[in-house]
Amino acid sequence: MKKSEYSEITKKYLKRRSYLQKINLGDLVWDENGWGDYHTAIVKEVNIDEDYIRVIDVTRSNEEFDYEYFLTEEEMLKKGFSKEGIEKERKKYAGLIKKVIENKL
DSSP, rough: HHHHHHHHHHHHHHHHHHHHHHHHTTTTEEEEEEESSSEEEEEEETTTTEEEEEETTTTTEEEEEEEEOOOOOHHHHTTTOOHHHHHHHHHHHHHHHHHHHHHHO
16 A cells, blocks of 8 residues: 555544544434435434444434434535524424433433
8 A cells, every 4th residue: 555545544534533532421413314305313322433423314203223324413514504503403303402412211
């Protein structure tokens, strides 16, 4: 492997690691299904070493899923979603978020 290839891989790894470290239990994230629909989910676990998050998908009967690719609140705002809409979701799922943060799920 060339030194430049190794450098690029290391750079991507550190960027992704930093991205995952900013995610907290109880955060809302969204999975885009490719049809323009977004599945709202609550972060239950962040596994930095294995590069995924475990979520409770509130749009699919509160099932648990492991997401590798998802959108954060900040990314949803950049896509044009409103802060008010996100806050509405946060209030709607406040009880479940509290249970996740308290590790009761």
